[in-house]
Amino acid sequence: MTDHALVDDAQTPHAGFPFDPRFAPTHPPLSAHEAAVEANRCLYCYDAPCIQACPTHIDIPTFIRKIATDNLRGSARTILEANFLGGTCARVCPVEELCEGACVLNSEEKPIAIGRLQRHAVDHVQERGLQMFTAGTPTGRKVAVVGSGPAGLSVSAELAKLGHAVTLLEKRELGGGLSTYGIIVLREPVEVSLQEVEAVQALGVTVETGRELTDQAGLTALLDEYDAVFLGLGLGAVPAMGIPGEEHLIDGLQYIEDSKIAPDCLPDAVNIVVIGAGNTAIDAATIARRRGADVTMLYRRTDSEMTAYRHEYEFALSEGIQYRFLTQPVRVISEDGKVTGVECVKMVLGVPDTGGRPRPNPLPGSEFVVPCDAVISAIGQEKPALANELGLDVSGGYIVVNHDMQTSLPRVYAGGDCVRLRGTASTVMAVQDGKYAAVAIHQQLSQTQEAPHG
Amino acid sequence: MADLSVNFAGIRAPNPFWLASAPPTNSGAQIHRAFEHGWGGAVWKTIGAPVLNISNRYGGLTIGGQRLLAINNVELISDRPLDVNLREIAEIKRLWPDRAVIVSAMVDASPEAWREIVMMIEDTGADGIELNYGCPQGMSERGMGAAVGQVPEMCELNTHWVTSITKLPVIVKLTPNVTHITEPAHAAIAGGANALSLINTINSVMSVDLDTLQITPNIGGRGTHGGYAGPAVKPIALNMLTELLTDEGVLRSGVPVCGMGGIVTWKDAAEFLLLGAGAVQVCTAAMHYGYRIVEDMIDGLGNWMDDKGFATIADVSGRALPQMSSFGQLDLGYQAVARIDPDKCIQCNLCYVACNDTAHQCIDLVAGNGVRVDPGYDVRVNGRAVADTRPTPVVREPDCVGCALCANVCPVDGCITMVSVPSTQENISWDALTAQRPEIATSWDAMMAYRKEQGIEIH
Numbered sequence: 001m002t003d004h005a006l007v008d009d010a011q012t013p014h015a016g017f018p019f020d021p022r023f024a025p026t027h028p029p030l031s032a033h034e035a036a037v038e039a040n041r042c043l044y045c046y047d048a049p050c051i052q053a054c055p056t057h058i059d060i061p062t063f064i065r066k067i068a069t070d071n072l073r074g075s076a077r078t079i080l081e082a083n084f085l086g087g088t089c090a091r092v093c094p095v096e097e098l099c100e101g102a103c104v105l106n107s108e109e110k111p112i113a114i115g116r117l118q119r120h121a122v123d124h125v126q127e128r129g130l131q132m133f134t135a136g137t138p139t140g141r142k143v144a145v146v147g148s149g150p151a152g153l154s155v156s157a158e159l160a161k162l163g164h165a166v167t168l169l170e171k172r173e174l175g176g177g178l179s180t181y182g183i184i185v186l187r188e189p190v191e192v193s194l195q196e197v198e199a200v201q202a203l204g205v206t207v208e209t210g211r212e213l214t215d216q217a218g219l220t221a222l223l224d225e226y227d228a229v230f231l232g233l234g235l236g237a238v239p240a241m242g243i244p245g246e247e248h249l250i251d252g253l254q255y256i257e258d259s260k261i262a263p264d265c266l267p268d269a270v271n272i273v274v275i276g277a278g279n280t281a282i283d284a285a286t287i288a289r290r291r292g293a294d295v296t297m298l299y300r301r302t303d304s305e306m307t308a309y310r311h312e313y314e315f316a317l318s319e320g321i322q323y324r325f326l327t328q329p330v331r332v333i334s335e336d337g338k339v340t341g342v343e344c345v346k347m348v349l350g351v352p353d354t355g356g357r358p359r360p361n362p363l364p365g366s367e368f369v370v371p372c373d374a375v376i377s378a379i380g381q382e383k384p385a386l387a388n389e390l391g392l393d394v395s396g397g398y399i400v401v402n403h404d405m406q407t408s409l410p411r412v413y414a415g416g417d418c419v420r421l422r423g424t425a426s427t428v429m430a431v432q433d434g435k436y437a438a439v440a441i442h443q444q445l446s447q448t449q450e451a452p453h454g
Numbered sequence: 455m456a457d458l459s460v461n462f463a464g465i466r467a468p469n470p471f472w473l474a475s476a477p478p479t480n481s482g483a484q485i486h487r488a489f490e491h492g493w494g495g496a497v498w499k500t501i502g503a504p505v506l507n508i509s510n511r512y513g514g515l516t517i518g519g520q521r522l523l524a525i526n527n528v529e530l531i532s533d534r535p536l537d538v539n540l541r542e543i544a545e546i547k548r549l550w551p552d553r554a555v556i557v558s559a560m561v562d563a564s565p566e567a568w569r570e571i572v573m574m575i576e577d578t579g580a581d582g583i584e585l586n587y588g589c590p591q592g593m594s595e596r597g598m599g600a601a602v603g604q605v606p607e608m609c610e611l612n613t614h615w616v617t618s619i620t621k622l623p624v625i626v627k628l629t630p631n632v633t634h635i636t637e638p639a640h641a642a643i644a645g646g647a648n649a650l651s652l653i654n655t656i657n658s659v660m661s662v663d664l665d666t667l668q669i670t671p672n673i674g675g676r677g678t679h680g681g682y683a684g685p686a687v688k689p690i691a692l693n694m695l696t697e698l699l700t701d702e703g704v705l706r707s708g709v710p711v712c713g714m715g716g717i718v719t720w721k722d723a724a725e726f727l728l729l730g731a732g733a734v735q736v737c738t739a740a741m742h743y744g745y746r747i748v749e750d751m752i753d754g755l756g757n758w759m760d761d762k763g764f765a766t767i768a769d770v771s772g773r774a775l776p777q778m779s780s781f782g783q784l785d786l787g788y789q790a791v792a793r794i795d796p797d798k799c800i801q802c803n804l805c806y807v808a809c810n811d812t813a814h815q816c817i818d819l820v821a822g823n824g825v826r827v828d829p830g831y832d833v834r835v836n837g838r839a840v841a842d843t844r845p846t847p848v849v850r851e852p853d854c855v856g857c858a859l860c861a862n863v864c865p866v867d868g869c870i871t872m873v874s875v876p877s878t879q880e881n882i883s884w885d886a887l888t889a890q891r892p893e894i895a896t897s898w899d900a901m902m903a904y905r906k907e908q909g910i911e912i913h
């Protein structure tokens with residue numbers, strides 16, 4: 001029953017993807033012994049708070065106990081039953097805010113390293129290529145899922161387990177959504193995300209990449225062919241800032257994507273400015289820093305208002321990333337098409353806005369220049385414009401859904417970032433949306449006797 | 455600093471920590487090194503008949519990642535030639551006159567064989583002889599070890615052969631592989647033993663390897679029963695020690711008892727002393743960590759004795775014994791209930807599930823507003839903030855039988871305490887009650903009537 005120490009997956013160059021040792025993961029996998037010791041530290045709480053704090057409600061004490069008893073396959077099954085993307089979530093979840101933050105051992109000592117234990121168990125089955133589930137008895141019903149991010153994969157897997165025939169449409173070349181293109185290699189190598197796409201395929205889901213839903217006619221066609229449609233569109237590119245020199249800005253998402261898929265395309269700048277202070281900004285800054293650049297992050301408010309988690313902020317500081325708060329970029333300065341700096345203005349905090357955060361106001365005459373040779377913009381993501389196109393009810397740019405993830409159109413469901421009007425957009429929330437939607441779709445399909453399409 | 459020296463059946467040592475007869479006492483060089491580390495004495499690895507030891511002789515018990523909670527061995531007595539051992543014993547005693555050097559021996563059950571070995575041991579200048587009637591494996595099949603220790607007549611006879619020819623103190627080391635430990639003890643005393651020691655190893659099969667399906671230790675594809683020792687056996691050893699030291703016959707004889715079985719720290723040793731041991735022996739812990747552990751044993755015991763105001767080992771020895779009682783003499787009227795300190799509780803709910811599933815269903819989960827709630831949560835609500843408002847376990851004291859299960863499972867020190875509460879019941883022992891009213895022991899109706907009288911309700 002020896003579980004050999006797992007190979008650090010990002011250290012292993014993968015055939016398909018270039019590997020840069022500077023992007024080696026920040027948390028190496030647990031060795032078998034470390035995992036055993038950590039698992040035995042878990043109290044195996046009853047009705048445990050960590051389960052409640054996990055948005056997908058993984059039975060954490062049970063999966064940890066199974067690690068403690070050397071039942072790694074059973075442990076992985078417990079995890080993946082509740083969260084088909086347990087491998088990604090083990091790496092990217094803000095555990096301090098969720099499960100680990102709720103662990104009863106916080107008040108006594110250190111919380112259990114739930115994320116790392118989860119990774120230990122899921123890696124075990126993924127490295128051995130073990131499929132934990134089989135497709136359900138065919139129901140004769142068909143569902144189309146648009147978007148292969150965490151929301152799309154989750155709903156597909158759950159529906160396939162229930163016996164529905166699922167076709168997953170993805171506009172990009174690779175499946176996985178932001179897990180493939182957006183989460184930096186330090187946290188998740190591409191292979192892990194692609195393996196989750198393969199696991200969905202192993203359940204009989206047809207994944208058609210390079211297929212984009214572009215308009216209402218497309219949706220109508222899908223509704224003709226399928227019993228239900230799920231939209232897991234995610235969000236869009238980094239929005240424009242509307243400042244002079246905009247054309248010189250590097251899209252933060254593109255920058256991260258290149259670092260994963262095509263690192264040779266990354267600019268070799270030595271002084272990089274990153275605009276924004278959210279998760280994406282910190283991720284882009286981390287990559288730039290690991291590639292050897294001096295990195296300064298500009299944010300118009302202060303560290304108290306940043307949307308990034310505290311531990312992310314501190315991580316960035318420990319990486320040697322500098323911050324300039326109360327600073328608003330107003331112009332990108334360039335010479336002969338080459339960036340030389342960003343013109344900024346100092347800000348002062350004013351009265352709180354509707355969200356409760358103080359509104360930053362520019363201090364007239366305080367303009368100054370931050371010299372640099374590249375500027376990355378990471379100020380958020382555009383809302384899914386397609387939603388309007390499809391004739392869906394929209395609020396604040398997000399698709400409106402009810403408790404069952406149903407949109408304003410019959411037989412059309414949605415989940416993930418594209419519906420995240422409130423709360424933080426995260427992988428685990430997208431996975432849970434997929435589960436809710438699968439339950440609701442299954443219920444609807446079970447109620448309707450006749451297939452509604454021709 | 456307290457005086458740790460002992461005089462055990464005339465054997466003197468600067469402290470009560472002796473190495474038990476086993477691998478740690480296999481040679482002069484080893485014991486020399488052990489004494490340098492401070493051990494007060496050593497019982498030489500058993501010498502006697504020619505043997506051949508076998509390869510792969512130890513199995514280990516691991517629980518929850520904790521290694522060597524017990525060891526199981528299929529080792530025999532010393533496989534070094536007798537004359538080599540005897541020469542080294544003499545050498546060690548000459549080099550370390552202040553330490554206890556005791557020679558463990560085991561030979562065929564014949565007066566000649568014993569006479570011969572006793573003479574040789576006396577010639578070494580050793581302080582005492584320990585008779586090994588304990589080994590449960592290998593030697594017993596040859597009519598020695600446990601084969602002697604398990605038959606009181608043999609035990610008495612063999613002991614007599616030795617005590618009648620030597621002036622050295624004779625310690626009889628008992629095997630725990632018997633139903634009543636007092637029987638071989640009485641036999642040893644009748645045979646003239648000057649002291650007793652216990653326990654030797656317990657018969658055991660350590661484990662089965664789930665990969666290879668072999669019994670461990672795997673000796674060329676076969677396994678056999680072996681002797682079990684180490685931390686996991688301590689409660690058994692303590693019980694046997696108290697059985698001896700509360701026994702009329704043993705007490706009347708006045709023989710001291712050397713305790714062993716699972717001693718790893720000074721605290722374990724203190725427990726053996728409090729229950730009446732005059733000195734202690736250690737084997738597995740030394741095998742696990744080396745001789746160096748004795749430094750903390752001496753230091754820790756001395757500090758504890760200073761804290762408690764004990765000046766000598768004799769002050770400690772037996773201090774907890776008067777509390778030993780039989781079940782029939784316990785107070786039936788005593789009532790304790792579990793009380794949870796809400797400030798210490800971390801809300802793991804282990805007490806709740808333990809009491810609910812396997813005790814008396816008297817712990818409730820109570821929400822912040824004082825309302826009793828069932829376990830469970832709303833799946834639509836998540837986040838650590840929600841988890842912060844978990845209900846707290848509260849004991850319904852009138853229903854608590856005071857079994858103390860919850861206090862045993864609670865992971866936080868001092869969070870659940872068993873508090874004694876005023877009892878409405880009569881303070882009487884079972885023995886006294888059934889002497890007064892014998893029908894209570896034989897008739898359920900009488901029992902129910904007594905309960906009614908006392909207001910005892912069992913749910």
Ligand SMILES: Cc1cc2nc3c(=O)[nH]c(=O)nc-3n(C[C@H](O)[C@H](O)[C@H](O)COP(=O)(O)OP(=O)(O)OC[C@H]3O[C@@H](n4cnc5c(N)ncnc54)[C@H](O)[C@@H]3O)c2cc1C
Nearest residue numbers: 147149150151171177178212213234416417425426427430
């Ligand atoms: C830089 C960055 C870092 C992040 N870090 C973390 C983190 O550490 N932890 C965490 O939990 N979350 C993190 N997130 C958020 C997380 O990645 C998202 O919440 C999650 O991926 C949302 O899943 P989704 O399925 O809704 O959307 P996405 O992952 O965005 O997937 C949407 C998919 O739909 C496809 N698609 C879109 N439109 C169409 C169409 N019309 N036709 C066909 N296909 C279409 C897209 O190509 C994409 O593959 C991060 C996000 C970013 C941007």
Ligand SMILES: Cc1cc2nc3c(=O)[nH]c(=O)nc-3n(C[C@H](O)[C@H](O)[C@H](O)COP(=O)(O)O)c2cc1C
Nearest residue numbers: 474475476500527653654683684715716736737738
């Ligand atoms: C490997 C091993 C070999 C032993 N050999 C002997 C022996 O030769 N003679 C003897 O009297 N006891 C022998 N014992 C028993 C120990 O002396 C001691 O009684 C027993 O291990 C309990 O103490 P402990 O829990 O501190 O190990 C042996 C024990 C072990 C583990």
Ligand code: SF4
Nearest residue numbers: 042043045050103104
């Ligand atoms: S709260 Fe912590 S200790 Fe309790 S079950 Fe969850 S991980 Fe284990």
Ligand code: SF4
Nearest residue numbers: 809813854857858860
């Ligand atoms: S002492 Fe026993 S009966 Fe009382 S609360 Fe604890 S577990 Fe329940």
Ligand code: SF4
Nearest residue numbers: 799800802803805864
């Ligand atoms: S076992 Fe102890 S810490 Fe856990 S809920 Fe009960 S009282 Fe609280």
